[in-house]
Amino acid sequence: MAATVLGGTAPARAQSRAETLRYVTGATVNTLDPTMPGTTREAFAISLSTYDRLVTFGRKQLDGNWVFDLDAIRGELAERYEVSADGLTLTFFLRKNAKFQDGTPVTAEDVKWSLDRAVSAKSLAAPQLLTGSLTSPDQFKVLDAHTIQVTLPKPDRLALPNLATVYAIIINSKAAKAHATPEDPWAQAWLKENAAGSGAYAVDVFKPGEQVVLRRNPDWTGAAPDKPAGFKRVIAQTIPDAATRANLVEKGDADIVIDLQANDAQALKERGKLTVTATPQFNAVTFVSFNTRMPPFDKPEVRQAIAAALPYDALFKAALFGRGKPLFGATWGEGDPAPTFPVAQPVSLDLAKAKKLLAEAGLPDGFSTTFSFNVGQAATAEPMAALIRESLEKIGIKVEIQKLPDAQMSTLVSEKKVPFFTEGIVAWLPSPDYFYRNFYTGNQRWNYSSIDDPEINRIAGEARFERDPAKYADAARALNRRALALMPQIPLWQANQDAVMLPTVAGYTYQFHRQVDYRDLSRK
Numbered sequence: 001m002a003a004t005v006l007g008g009t010a011p012a013r014a015q016s017r018a019e020t021l022r023y024v025t026g027a028t029v030n031t032l033d034p035t036m037p038g039t040t041r042e043a044f045a046i047s048l049s050t051y052d053r054l055v056t057f058g059r060k061q062l063d064g065n066w067v068f069d070l071d072a073i074r075g076e077l078a079e080r081y082e083v084s085a086d087g088l089t090l091t092f093f094l095r096k097n098a099k100f101q102d103g104t105p106v107t108a109e110d111v112k113w114s115l116d117r118a119v120s121a122k123s124l125a126a127p128q129l130l131t132g133s134l135t136s137p138d139q140f141k142v143l144d145a146h147t148i149q150v151t152l153p154k155p156d157r158l159a160l161p162n163l164a165t166v167y168a169i170i171i172n173s174k175a176a177k178a179h180a181t182p183e184d185p186w187a188q189a190w191l192k193e194n195a196a197g198s199g200a201y202a203v204d205v206f207k208p209g210e211q212v213v214l215r216r217n218p219d220w221t222g223a224a225p226d227k228p229a230g231f232k233r234v235i236a237q238t239i240p241d242a243a244t245r246a247n248l249v250e251k252g253d254a255d256i257v258i259d260l261q262a263n264d265a266q267a268l269k270e271r272g273k274l275t276v277t278a279t280p281q282f283n284a285v286t287f288v289s290f291n292t293r294m295p296p297f298d299k300p301e302v303r304q305a306i307a308a309a310l311p312y313d314a315l316f317k318a319a320l321f322g323r324g325k326p327l328f329g330a331t332w333g334e335g336d337p338a339p340t341f342p343v344a345q346p347v348s349l350d351l352a353k354a355k356k357l358l359a360e361a362g363l364p365d366g367f368s369t370t371f372s373f374n375v376g377q378a379a380t381a382e383p384m385a386a387l388i389r390e391s392l393e394k395i396g397i398k399v400e401i402q403k404l405p406d407a408q409m410s411t412l413v414s415e416k417k418v419p420f421f422t423e424g425i426v427a428w429l430p431s432p433d434y435f436y437r438n439f440y441t442g443n444q445r446w447n448y449s450s451i452d453d454p455e456i457n458r459i460a461g462e463a464r465f466e467r468d469p470a471k472y473a474d475a476a477r478a479l480n481r482r483a484l485a486l487m488p489q490i491p492l493w494q495a496n497q498d499a500v501m502l503p504t505v506a507g508y509t510y511q512f513h514r515q516v517d518y519r520d521l522s523r524k
Contacts, residue, residue: 018523019232021505023516024239024254028209033191034166035123044166045515046212046236049229051169051197052077052222054092054111054148055160059509065279066509066520070430073160076222077106077170077198087155087467094146099219100172101195101202108148113173115140115150121186125167131434132162154465157472161429166513172196200229200519211237214518223519230507230522249500250274256501256508258516261379262323265498275503278496279510280325283430285342286380287423288388288490289448294419296367303487305357308350310490311391318383320495327491337484339476341432342491345484354395366396372421373402374409380495381422414445422492423448428512432476433463440488449488456482 027042034047058072075081078092098106116137118125129135133156141149152159162168171191179190195203200222201214214234223229237254239245246264248254250273260268269276288310290297297303312328330336330344337343358364371388373381382403389399399420404412412418425446427435437460439446440453456479463475483489499508499516507520 016233021231021234021256021518021521021523022254023234023236023518024245024248024257025236026238026240026242026245026259028238029206029212029236030208031192032195032203032206033188034169035118035121035125036188036192037122037124039124041513041515042236044513045517046203046214047166047169047195047197048199048511048513048515049201049214049234049518050195050199050203051171052098052106052199052220053164053168053170054078055081055164057161057164057512062282062510063280065277066507067279067282068509068512070161070512073164076164077111081160083160088152090150090152090160091143092148092150094148096146098198100175100198101217101219102172102175104172104174106170106172106198107145108142109145110173111148111170112137112140112142113176114169114171117171117186118167118169121188123167123188128165128167128428129162131429131438132156132159134159134162155467156465157467158429158431158434158464161431165428169197172198201234204233209238211235223522229519231518234518246500249502252502255505256499256516256521258497258499260498260500262321262496262498265496265500266321266323268500273503275501275505277499277501277508278323279499280494281426281497281510281514282325282494283428283512284424284426284494284514285327286492286495287425287448288492289421289423290488291416291419291450292452292488293416293450296361296363297419299361300486301357301361302363303490305354305361305395306392306397307347307487307490308357309354309391309395309397310347311349311387312347312492313349314387315384316493318387319380320493323498324493324495326493328493337477337480339432339473339480341430341435341476341480342494343480345491347490349391351391351394358395358397364396366398368398368400369420370400370402370418372404372409372412372418373423374406375403376406377422377424378403384422413448416450421448426514430512432479433460433472436460436479436483437464440483451486451488453482453486456486 025042029043029046030040031043034044053076055073056076057068058074059066060069079095080093082091133152139151175196176187180187200220202217204215205213216229216232218228245257246260249257268274290303327344328347330346332346385401392399425439440451441457459475459478466472504524506524507522509520511517
């Protein structure tokens, strides 16, 4: 009897395993609504598969790997879209066979309600869509059951890309309204624990902090060429210990992991049993930042002196084992810098130059300061800090290293109370004006350096609405030159995102939210 049972079920188990994608992560999925404050990136990944948006990013090859393409936007729920000649009107024509996962047809009324919610509810969506001039329900107009129009006050180059981000989800409005209340008109409480989308996968199990189990939606046919998603089931599981995650994928008990330490990813690559896809995070930057409001970092010469005193090559090897793209050691010639951000800068270790700049700043004998990082980044930040302290001592700058709990570090950075520190930034929309507007202007949380430069403010603000590619490129170059002159931050590198997976997994694409897009993946 035992032999018969095993013989009868083994093929079924094997088939089930082959048709199941198991993804392991050290983080958690804490909500099914990606617009909720505090949403984790792992929750963004779930929502990308459970919800559709009007449009989605295409993909391109970068250094031999597939990455998302900001400049190639195609329809998702929209079978096509049109942009008016003046750039002020976007018209979307919905797929007439699109259905929500409960079988309800997707209509333009659902799209309007969803976009109204995105710009009106207290959530993460409104400030993001604001960066594309999407701010009011009055901008979204239903033309007929399958056509919706979006109007803009100015031809904002980031309006369309914003509709491809995880916040612009299209929700089954009838299902959501059934769970709305006068106190919660956008059904945020219900949607936090229930998905009401039309995406490639539906939610079977949601255990916050533990795992999410998804099942394939057979009515979704967005996988090329016009097929449902590649797996029948997806299990996204939280495994806090990095060594355990590495062991699970190496043994074949998990299919893919993207948050291993750089040295673990390197070791697994060297053993040769797994596929390791290393993609420099081209929309993310690790940097050393100064608080330009706090002496002596209010002097550009001091910031430039430190930029000339950092041991860049040693930092890159100690923190990342060389796994990433350096943003130092460039040589700028005619036509440089490139009209992109981040861009490698012409900075290198030159202690004589650093001492000269300190003297010009009136600090020939140096000064004392603190260098801070949050303990969650200790694996990379701790060796960085030790090397920075050692190198700056050579030009008379005495550094006390501060390892701060994540929450405390976040609070101090928000309150602009940290003088000298390391952090990272990421832009879903890797467009130069977007980077500068979000991270180098205004009295806001993400302006880490507290820089307030009229020239940066003006150029970034104007570039946002520039439709001429040549003029936009000129503006981007001007922004990069100005940043080098002011040196509010020192870009160090774009760390690799190491996707470690079984050789049988195909289709991995680096996405704007730096998470796995389950819809891309299939079993060879």
